[in-house]
Amino acid sequence: MALRGLTKTYGEKAAVQSIDLDIPAGSTYGLVGRNGAGKTTTLSMATGLLRPTAGAAVVRGIDVWARPREAKQVLGVLPDGVHLFDRLTGRQLITYAGLLHGLDRETVAERTEDLLRAMDLLDAGGKPVTDYSAGMRKKVALASAMVHSPKVLVLDEPFESVDPVSASNIRDILAGFARHGGTVVVSSHVMDLVQRMCDHVAIMDSGRILAAGTVDEVRGERSLEETFVELVGGRVESEGITWLGTS
Numbered sequence: 581m582a583l584r585g586l587t588k589t590y591g592e593k594a595a596v597q598s599i600d601l602d603i604p605a606g607s608t609y610g611l612v613g614r615n616g617a618g619k620t621t622t623l624s625m626a627t628g629l630l631r632p633t634a635g636a637a638v639v640r641g642i643d644v645w646a647r648p649r650e651a652k653q654v655l656g657v658l659p660d661g662v663h664l665f666d667r668l669t670g671r672q673l674i675t676y677a678g679l680l681h682g683l684d685r686e687t688v689a690e691r692t693e694d695l696l697r698a699m700d701l702l703d704a705g706g707k708p709v710t711d712y713s714a715g716m717r718k719k720v721a722l723a724s725a726m727v728h729s730p731k732v733l734v735l736d737e738p739f740e741s742v743d744p745v746s747a748s749n750i751r752d753i754l755a756g757f758a759r760h761g762g763t764v765v766v767s768s769h770v771m772d773l774v775q776r777m778c779d780h781v782a783i784m785d786s787g788r789i790l791a792a793g794t795v796d797e798v799r800g801e802r803s804l805e806e807t808f809v810e811l812v813g814g815r816v817e818s819e820g821i822t823w824l825g826t827s
């Protein structure tokens with residue numbers, strides 16, 4: 581995936597400012613940044629969900645905004661704060677995503693069961709998504725993003741609200757996907773997780789990329805968290821909130 585001069589402005593405000601990024605095929609790429617850094621805006625533009633003010637996103641040679649239908653066959657996307665058709669059951673939702681991508685019913689049925697099992701949702705598969713917990717919703721959305729066997733998975737905060745056992749299972753699935761040549765792009769606030777699961781990372785702040793490359797290149801001798809805090813800054817020197825905890 582290649583991002584070229586990707587920019588999004590809202591009135592005077594530049595949410596993302598001319599980002600260039602090369603995400604190698606087969607890599608697991610972390611995108612990290614503080615709240616409001618521009619991660620979701622970048623990933624939304626890169627996956628055809630939000631029209632850029634300027635610039636281009638190309639995935640496996642396909643320009644996402646010039647050839648959106650082709651690009652969406654290649655992409656699997658877990659958007660931030662995803663709105664699901666929550667009157668459907670988990671099983672129906674994954675099935676629907678598969679059929680929308682043009683898969684035949686038999687293939688969809690088989691993959692849906694595989695995904696429900698992998699996400700530990702087999703028991704909940706018959707329940708409406710509206711009754712799911714936040715973590716279960718995340719997992720069913722992730723399954724829906726994978727059912728058409730995309731080449732590139734773009735996942736906005738995939739582990740948020742997900743329990744540690746499910747998170748390990750998902751990490752294994754993503755590692756297997758990458759081993760077979762798939763590309764994974766994840767945004768996260770959890771540096772430790774990015775350091776463990778990603779081979780590449782980009783650090784964003786105020787709509788710009790501050791550093792990008794392999795995790796080892798970016799962090800050098802330090803941990804990724806230390807590098808991040810040093811690059812981004814913003815630690816608040818204070819004695820805390822004086823009135824909190826006093827009566």
Ligand SMILES: Nc1ncnc2c1ncn2[C@@H]1O[C@H](COP(=O)(O)OP(=O)(O)OP(=O)(O)O)[C@@H](O)[C@H]1O
Binds near residue numbers: 593594622
């Ligand atoms: N629709 C919008 N209108 C105006 N400003 C917006 C809009 N969407 C995002 N922004 C602004 O763009 C900036 C980047 O937001 P974005 O959601 O991409 O950040 P983020 O890195 O994903 O943050 P978080 O980690 O909190 O999810 C923020 O300053 C945000 O306020």
